[in-house]
Amino acid sequence: MTTFPTSLGTSTEDEIRLLGQDLTADLMGKVGFGELAFWLVALRRPTPSETRVFEAVLVALADHGFTPTAIAARLTYLSAPDSLQGALAAGLLGGGSRFLGVTEDCGMYLHQALLDHELPADDAGWDELALKVVTETRAAGKYVPGLGHPVHKVQDPRTPVLIGIAAEEGLLGPHLQLFQAIGRVHEQVLGRKLPLNGAGVCGAALADLGLPVELLRGFALLARAAGLLGQLAEERRRPIGMDAYLTVDRNAVYVDPTETQDQS
Amino acid sequence: MTTFPTSLGTSTEDEIRLLGQDLTADLMGKVGFGELAFWLVALRRPTPSETRVFEAVLVALADHGFTPTAIAARLTYLSAPDSLQGALAAGLLGGGSRFLGVTEDCGMYLHQALLDHELPADDAGWDELALKVVTETRAAGKYVPGLGHPVHKVQDPRTPVLIGIAAEEGLLGPHLQLFQAIGRVHEQVLGRKLPLNGAGVCGAALADLGLPVELLRGFALLARAAGLLGQLAEERRRPIGMDAYLTVDRNAVYVDPTETQDQS
Amino acid sequence: MTTFPTSLGTSTEDEIRLLGQDLTADLMGKVGFGELAFWLVALRRPTPSETRVFEAVLVALADHGFTPTAIAARLTYLSAPDSLQGALAAGLLGGGSRFLGVTEDCGMYLHQALLDHELPADDAGWDELALKVVTETRAAGKYVPGLGHPVHKVQDPRTPVLIGIAAEEGLLGPHLQLFQAIGRVHEQVLGRKLPLNGAGVCGAALADLGLPVELLRGFALLARAAGLLGQLAEERRRPIGMDAYLTVDRNAVYVDPTETQDQS
Amino acid sequence: MTTFPTSLGTSTEDEIRLLGQDLTADLMGKVGFGELAFWLVALRRPTPSETRVFEAVLVALADHGFTPTAIAARLTYLSAPDSLQGALAAGLLGGGSRFLGVTEDCGMYLHQALLDHELPADDAGWDELALKVVTETRAAGKYVPGLGHPVHKVQDPRTPVLIGIAAEEGLLGPHLQLFQAIGRVHEQVLGRKLPLNGAGVCGAALADLGLPVELLRGFALLARAAGLLGQLAEERRRPIGMDAYLTVDRNAVYVDPTETQDQS
Structure with a gap:
């Protein structure tokens, strides 16, 4: 029988364990979210000094305003407001080599x-x-x-x-x-x-x-997840997605495809 | 000219502002990551009490072990290890009505x-x-x-x-x-x-x-982003994706399609 | 032992079967792509008349120019050109209730x-x-x-x-x-x-x-996958993503967050 | 004023143009879906011979049964059945260097x-x-x-x-x-x-x-989009996602994290 080893979450009927700790007795209310994110990857609890540096990094990377990824998330939310997870995922997918790498x-x-x-x-x-x-x-x-x-x-x-x-x-x-x-x-x-x-x-x-x-890109993505949530909250409150879309669409200029056939 | 209002990140050559604060003078090293995530959505800084409850929620929701979303993220990482953002996004996309809603x-x-x-x-x-x-x-x-x-x-x-x-x-x-x-x-x-x-x-x-x-689902997704990062770190260290895939594939049983034609 | 029933693809060392057919002897070169897409969902081969109507639908839905989803895909490609799959996925994620539903x-x-x-x-x-x-x-x-x-x-x-x-x-x-x-x-x-x-x-x-x-939304998504591929090919040849991003970012106007605190 | 050039879709009140053609007069019912997908990228209509080879490739790549990407798509659909686009996107995100590259x-x-x-x-x-x-x-x-x-x-x-x-x-x-x-x-x-x-x-x-x-990966992704649609249709008809998830989760074995702290 194939087994699947893990050091992360497991649970029984009356206990939830995470990282070898009792989730409710040892972690909830006692460990900060940044601390836990560090622990989940490094498999050790960071010291308060490490937590401060780590959270300063996450704070620095969380949001840079109207980046391509923020705009992509907002446009996706405009198109599919029923799926917040899709809008967030679309924003994170821009976290590649160029803007977040x-x-x-x-x-x-x-x-x-x-x-x-x-x-x-x-x-x-x-x-x-x-x-x-x-x-x-x-x-x-x-x-x-x-x-x-x-x-x-x-x-x-x-x-x-x-x-x-x-x-x-x-x-x-x-x-x-x-x-x-x-x-x-x-x-x-x-x-x-x-x-x-x-x-x-x-x-x-x-x-x-x-x-x-x-996995360092992963922390930039985690930070950005918080930022994108802020962007999507703002898109609900004071939307810009429709205007961003119309600004592009209304200024579209048609180019004859025969002039630009792919030559690769 | 169409303008795009925002209360989030903006920057000039020598200053980065976020939420009306100076990012480097007021936020980095002074605000925790959970605190900032709250602030980005609510547009106000949470009190220490609010932060403690908020982070306890994020800690509670971060990881539940081998959920469908964690397995999906690991399988995606197995297939496309060059794109951590894709594996994370795939995991978050399961954050819908049934398991995270x-x-x-x-x-x-x-x-x-x-x-x-x-x-x-x-x-x-x-x-x-x-x-x-x-x-x-x-x-x-x-x-x-x-x-x-x-x-x-x-x-x-x-x-x-x-x-x-x-x-x-x-x-x-x-x-x-x-x-x-x-x-x-x-x-x-x-x-x-x-x-x-x-x-x-x-x-x-x-x-x-x-x-x-x-937007409450969004906080579950943020928490889960940290958990998925832990899952992907573990997938690097002690992979289970290949075994999960093979367990399904090797136990596939072929069913004649003419017996199950769609009748809708 | 849990088994996993399927009527789709299976393979042995010298044969690949799909939908109960021999992939290489019965399908490749003999079945069109639209025909196969229909067959994969309906579990029956469409008639030539059905194929014509089906493909006319896919052609009608493939591309509508600078839609929010097309722009989101291009912005994602701008940010993460190493991951074509991420840009395509970001575009499809806009295929929700509002623009594609x-x-x-x-x-x-x-x-x-x-x-x-x-x-x-x-x-x-x-x-x-x-x-x-x-x-x-x-x-x-x-x-x-x-x-x-x-x-x-x-x-x-x-x-x-x-x-x-x-x-x-x-x-x-x-x-x-x-x-x-x-x-x-x-x-x-x-x-x-x-x-x-x-x-x-x-x-x-x-x-x-x-x-x-x-599953009708799925066919709209399949059609759109072809259209998004066209959009991304054009983004390589004659990019607009950077201009779309800068048009938004350069016209950003800062709004004091205390004037718009969330009141929900 | 920034303009946005394109050779793809544009429309006026009574006409839709795509690739320099009248969508309804020249394309719908007259061009196959594979043909259009080729045209959208290459900016020229393929010959019937080219179309046959092209579609044979798409047919060959559409579905390989229970691949990691197919399982990821099914698990995502299990978790978020309200978002077909999310399940499809999750499946495509595995289309990276290893299994589809x-x-x-x-x-x-x-x-x-x-x-x-x-x-x-x-x-x-x-x-x-x-x-x-x-x-x-x-x-x-x-x-x-x-x-x-x-x-x-x-x-x-x-x-x-x-x-x-x-x-x-x-x-x-x-x-x-x-x-x-x-x-x-x-x-x-x-x-x-x-x-x-x-x-x-x-x-x-x-x-x-x-x-x-x-962009060749893009055609593999397009082919796979059809295959994933088949997988998701089968997941509705004869689900395996829950069994795949439980097979992993029920055979989870806890490993003490202190034995595997990350040493990188």
């Missing part, structure tokens, strides 16, 4: 660099490592994730604040240190100064918390 | 009953109202949401605990009071004693927090 | 009316039935599905064409006849003349083909 | 090889090219897509049949020829004989039809 890409990038090298002993050592890593990335024709932002061209305000919170909590680990060093040295290689962006610093901070780097 | 249905049911009647002054009054409402529901051939559970046949352990937390925080409002009264009187109408279930009590508690009842 | 609603409405009454013998009989049904619907405070269109205010050009094709193929069944009768008599009850819309006539035609009325 | 991967692989080399003049030339390509792929530590199948260990029955249909229609182009040559020579490099699988030959055939290789 930087957090994961940056965490993985830093993680890989740290796996491949000895930990430096001081800031000079970090700068040396950062220089080596950025140079190699550039030589491979790839981008350094976490650099640059379309709106915050000089400094992303989230970056120093999150680093400050991590430092206050004694959680300024190797990923954040390498990220900071990249911020100091990249101009030497790339020829221009770019800000360390908020999505990137969030990835570095999550990686420093010991969360699995292959 | 009770929270919303129960909150709306209680809310409607309260809109239609004067608030009772004492327990006897609540029992009278509950009796009237359950009798009318039964007469209309409908179910009373929030009653009964396939596993917790006598008592759902979440129900007294959540009511206790709400009472401790001074937040035992009319929805929870009516729900409790339904628990006391429904046997007179339905002819058998059913437990008040956890999904139902969560809906009542969320409605007492003043959250919009049409 | 009329086909199903209309088919079910006509189906129910026919279950509840004797089949009329002539046009006068159909008009009488239609009058009764529309009157009852109006009295119940409900809408008659399939009536009216925001753009085609006098006549939806799809309606007479699809009815003509069904007539040519000898497939003008009771659902289409009742729908036509509704077109003739509704003005007497509703006080104004509305066109029979294309989504509605498609639902009537699908129901006349004997397809299960609870 | 081979079609696209194989088409792109062959396409790239053809871009990088002169077209051979005869079978010996094709074998030489195939040998070079497979050797290089192996040297780069990568897999050759389209080789091998878990069930059809010696020969995938779809492969010779689809090649035969393409040959009959005069559409055995360079992608299929290179794929066949890979079938002849790969044993010399890989040390064992593997079958050319059905997903791979479908990708080669679609690429030979001139469809954009970056």
Whole structure:
């Protein structure tokens, strides 16, 4: 008989267990939601310091206003108001490589660099490592994730604040240190100064918390689920979906398809 | 020119605002994630008491082990491991009327009953109202949401605990009071004693927090997003998706379609 | 041991069976895609006449230009170009009650009316039935599905064409006849003349083909899957997603949240 | 004013246009659904020969029985029967790299090889090219897509049949020829004989039809949409979702989380 192992939720007639705890006696009213989300993935309860950094990341990533994903969620809600889950899912499906993937890409990038090298002993050592890593990335024709932002061209305000919170909590680990060093040295290689962006610093901070780097995108998605809920609540209260749709549809311009046949 | 009003996220080159607050100065490191999720929907910051009840609800709803939605998310991750957002979305799409909708249905049911009647002054009054409402529901051939559970046949352990937390925080409002009264009187109408279930009590508690009842399903989905992340982390660590798939596929039995042609 | 019955796909080392047929010997190259889609749901192969009507419906429903669902799919592709399946799924998730549900609603409405009454013998009989049904619907405070269109205010050009094709193929069944009768008599009850819309006539035609009325929305979704593929191909070739996003984002206007706190 | 160009659907009060055609006069009843799906992406109407090959591919890919995606769709429908679009979307979200991506991967692989080399003049030339390509792929530590199948260990029955249909229609182009040559020579490099699988030959055939290789996964998804509709129709008629869920849930075995803390 095939069995299915799990360390998450199980229940009997009079008890519900989750993560080896009694849900009602040990968790409800005693553990915060962010704490539980961390615990569910890492299989250990975060410390209060870890929780503070972790929730600061989720707060930073929750909502960025009228992003493509927020608009997609609102348009889906407009079309199918009977299915809130469908609108939320549609919004999360935009959480891919381009608009929401930087957090994961940056965490993985830093993680890989740290796996491949000895930990430096001081800031000079970090700068040396950062220089080596950025140079190699550039030589491979790839981008350094976490650099640059379309709106915050000089400094992303989230970056120093999150680093400050991590430092206050004694959680300024190797990923954040390498990220900071990249911020100091990249101009030497790339020829221009770019800000360390908020999505990137969030990835570095999550990686420093010991969360699995292959799942960092998942935390951005969790944060965004809260943001999308806010967007959908606002769409009920003060809808913009119909106007967004009509703005596109009424300004459609027909192009003869024979002029643009696919040539691939 | 069409404009698009919002009270959520906006940003300028050096500032990010969310809900009328400065994201980095006022929110990051200062507001918990659950607190922010509440705020994003209700447009007001919850009190510490409200936050405790709200997070207890999210914790109660986060994961119930191998539910259909958890299995669907794991099977999707098995098929498309390159798209964590797709696996998460697939899991949330099961958050509909049957397995995750009770929270919303129960909150709306209680809310409607309260809109239609004067608030009772004492327990006897609540029992009278509950009796009237359950009798009318039964007469209309409908179910009373929030009653009964396939596993917790006598008592759902979440129900007294959540009511206790709400009472401790001074937040035992009319929805929870009516729900409790339904628990006391429904046997007179339905002819058998059913437990008040956890999904139902969560809906009542969320409605007492003043959250919009049409969006209560959304909080169940947010909670479940955290649970699904845990399920997907476990699927990476100790996969069961392939076994779940093979258990079905290897025990497939072919049925001649001509014996079951659709007759609709 | 639990077994899992199916009449769909099964395979052995050297044969693949589908619907009781040998996939490679009996289906590939011999059955059209629309034919197979019909067969998969109805468990019988459609006749050539049925296939023509069925495919005319799918063609009618495939694409309506910049609908909210098409825009949502394009915005999702913009955000997550690595996941075509996510963009397609996001587009389909808008296939709910409002923009894509009329086909199903209309088919079910006509189906129910026919279950509840004797089949009329002539046009006068159909008009009488239609009058009764529309009157009852109006009295119940409900809408008659399939009536009216925001753009085609006098006549939806799809309606007479699809009815003509069904007539040519000898497939003008009771659902289409009742729908036509509704077109003739509704003005007497509703006080104004509305066109029979294309989504509605498609639902009537699908129901006349004997397809299960609870799944008619599924055919609209299948048709739309082809249309969304066209939209995503065009988004690659001549993108509009970024402009749609920026048009909303750049015209965002901030509203103080304290002025719009949720009062529910 | 931003405008939004499109060659797909547009409409006026009395006409609907699609792809530069009059939808009702030129397309409905005159164009098959597969034909239209091809046209929507390629912006040209396929010939009858192209349509036959194209539809044979869609038929081959429509349903493979109890795949992870089919089970995920059924479990989602079990949880949220009110949202057919959600169940369909959940099924499609499994259409990623592992179970449905081979079609696209194989088409792109062959396409790239053809871009990088002169077209051979005869079978010996094709074998030489195939040998070079497979050797290089192996040297780069990568897999050759389209080789091998878990069930059809010696020969995938779809492969010779689809090649035969393409040959009959005069559409055995360079992608299929290179794929066949890979079938002849790969044993010399890989040390064992593997079958050319059905997903791979479908990708080669679609690429030979001139469809954009970056979107080949989209056709697999369209085919699968029809198959999933069949699965959901069967789930209504003869459900297995509940049994699939209970088979997993009842055989859950609890594992202490402290034994498997994430170490990443």
